[in-house]
Amino acid sequence: MNKRDFIAIGVVVLLSVLGFVFFALKGSGGQTVKISVGARVYGTYPLSENRELKIKTDAGYNLVEIKNGRVFVKDADCKDKSCVKQGEISGGSIVCLPHKLVVEVTGEGDFDAVAR
Amino acid sequence: MKRIIPLLLLVIILCGCSVTSTYSGSFFAMDTYMTITVCGNNPEKAVKKAEARVKKLDEAFSAHNKKSGVYKLNKNGSAELEPDAVELLSLALNNYRITDGAFNPAMLSVTELWGFPDKNYKVPSENEIKSAHKNVKPEKITVKNNTVKLNNKGMKIDFGAIAKGYTSDKLIDTLKKEGIKSALVNLGGNVAVLGGKPDGSDWAVAVENPDKKGSYLATLKIRDKSVITSGGYERYFKKNGKVYHHILNPKTGHPAESSLKSVTIVGKNGTYCDALSTALFVMGKEKALRFWAENGLDFDVILYTENGGLFVTEGVSDIINSDFDYKVVKRSDYE
Structure with missing residues (x-):
C-alpha cells in the first residue's frame, strides 16, 4: 500500500465517524417525556424540567409528574391504578390501559426496549 | 479519482441506516401497548402491514371478543377457529405436554374466578376453585381440520400466556417478507428483534x-x-x-x-x-x-x-x- 491508500483509508474512517456522530446526535438533546392518549400526542416535555400535568380526557383523569429526571403517574381515576403502581421511571414507558394513556421516556438511553 | 465512488459508497454503508430510514408505529392491541420499529426501504409500509397483522391475530385469539372463534369455542364447546388460532392451539398443547402441565392453556374458567380477566378481583372459595379446576383437561381437546372441540363442559381456553410470543414471531416473518433486515417489535414488554440495529450493532x-x-x-x-x-x-x-x-x-x-x-x-x-x-x-x-x-x-x-x-x-x-x-x-x- 502506498501513502495515498493510507490517506484514502483515513478519509473514509474520518467521514464514517463524522457521519455516525451526526446521526447519533440528530434529534437528541437530552431525554424527553412523550405523553400520548390513544393515537394523539398530548405533549412532549424535557425530562430535566420539573412539572405537573393534569390530563383529562373522555376516558378519565391522570396526574403526571416530572420530577428530578424521573416521571410518574401521581394519581388517576382508573379502576386498577396500575399506572400509579408502576412508580417512577427514567427510561421505558408507563401505560394506563383503561385511559389509553402512554408516558414514554425517549432519547439517549442505554437500551432499545424493556422486557417485562 | 476512480477510487472515490466506491469509497463514498463505503462511507454511506458505514454510516448505517442513513440511506434507508427508520419508522416507529405504536398502537393498542391484545390488552397492551405495542411498538414496532423498522429500519429499511419504505419502513412505514412494513409497519402498517405488521399492525394490520396484529389486529387480525388479536381478533382470532381473543377470549372476550364476541367475534372471535376462541370466544365461540368457550361458549359452545365447539367452533371453527382461524388457521392461526388452530396452529397456536397445537403449539400451546405441545408446550403443555413438554412442561408436564406447568404451562396450561385451558385454565380460563379458574382465572375468571379470581377476576383477572375483567379486573373484578376476588379470592374464590376452595369449593369454587375445585369445581372449576376439575374440568381443566387439555388432553380432551380435539382438532379436526379447523374445528376444535373441548369435549369437557366448563373448560375454557385462553392464549394469554402465549399469544404475544406467537404474534411477535409472525410479525418478524411479515417484516422479513417486506425485505426488512432490521426491526424491533415490542408487544407490551414482550420483545423480539430482527437482525441488528440500523448502525450494525x-x-x-x-x-x-x-x-x-x-x-x-x-x-x-x-x-x-x-x-x-x-x-x-x-x-x-x-x-x-x-x-x-x-x-x-x-x-x-x-x-x-x-x-x-x-x-x-x-x-x-x-x-x-x-x-x-x-x-x-x-x-x-x-x-x-x-x-x-x-x-x-x-x-x-x-x-x-x-x-x-x-x-x-x-x-x-x-x-x-x-x-x-x-x-x-x-x-x-x-x-
Whole structure:
C-alpha cells in the first residue's frame, strides 16, 4: 500500500465517524417525556424540567409528574391504578390501559426496549 | 479519482441506516401497548402491514371478543377457529405436554374466578376453585381440520400466556417478507428483534427489576432473538394484606408460589419463549433450571428470586451486562 491508500483509508474512517456522530446526535438533546392518549400526542416535555400535568380526557383523569429526571403517574381515576403502581421511571414507558394513556421516556438511553 | 465512488459508497454503508430510514408505529392491541420499529426501504409500509397483522391475530385469539372463534369455542364447546388460532392451539398443547402441565392453556374458567380477566378481583372459595379446576383437561381437546372441540363442559381456553410470543414471531416473518433486515417489535414488554440495529450493532434489551420500576436487572445484547419475561409483579391484587398475582399454578388453581419474582427467557422462537416464561415461573427455581439443563439448547433463562438472587444460564453469560451479582448456571451442574 502506498501513502495515498493510507490517506484514502483515513478519509473514509474520518467521514464514517463524522457521519455516525451526526446521526447519533440528530434529534437528541437530552431525554424527553412523550405523553400520548390513544393515537394523539398530548405533549412532549424535557425530562430535566420539573412539572405537573393534569390530563383529562373522555376516558378519565391522570396526574403526571416530572420530577428530578424521573416521571410518574401521581394519581388517576382508573379502576386498577396500575399506572400509579408502576412508580417512577427514567427510561421505558408507563401505560394506563383503561385511559389509553402512554408516558414514554425517549432519547439517549442505554437500551432499545424493556422486557417485562 | 476512480477510487472515490466506491469509497463514498463505503462511507454511506458505514454510516448505517442513513440511506434507508427508520419508522416507529405504536398502537393498542391484545390488552397492551405495542411498538414496532423498522429500519429499511419504505419502513412505514412494513409497519402498517405488521399492525394490520396484529389486529387480525388479536381478533382470532381473543377470549372476550364476541367475534372471535376462541370466544365461540368457550361458549359452545365447539367452533371453527382461524388457521392461526388452530396452529397456536397445537403449539400451546405441545408446550403443555413438554412442561408436564406447568404451562396450561385451558385454565380460563379458574382465572375468571379470581377476576383477572375483567379486573373484578376476588379470592374464590376452595369449593369454587375445585369445581372449576376439575374440568381443566387439555388432553380432551380435539382438532379436526379447523374445528376444535373441548369435549369437557366448563373448560375454557385462553392464549394469554402465549399469544404475544406467537404474534411477535409472525410479525418478524411479515417484516422479513417486506425485505426488512432490521426491526424491533415490542408487544407490551414482550420483545423480539430482527437482525441488528440500523448502525450494525446489537439491540440492547433491558430486563425490568420487579422490585423497582424504572431500574433493571440486566441489559442483553441480542440479534434475531426474543426476550420474554413473566412475573407476578405486573398484575396482582391485595386482599387482607396478602398479594395474589395473576400466574396461577395449573396444578392447584391458586397463584403460583414458586419463590420467584420473575423469569426471562431468551431464544429464537418467541412462541416457545412466551410459554416457557410462564411455565418456568410456575416450576420454581430448581425445577426450572433442571428443565433448562435438559431441554434448553435453543433458549436461555434469567431467574430473579424473592430473596434477590439473580441466576443466568450459561448461554446468556457473554451477552449480559448487570450491576447485580449474578450466578452463571452451567449445564454441567445438572449432569
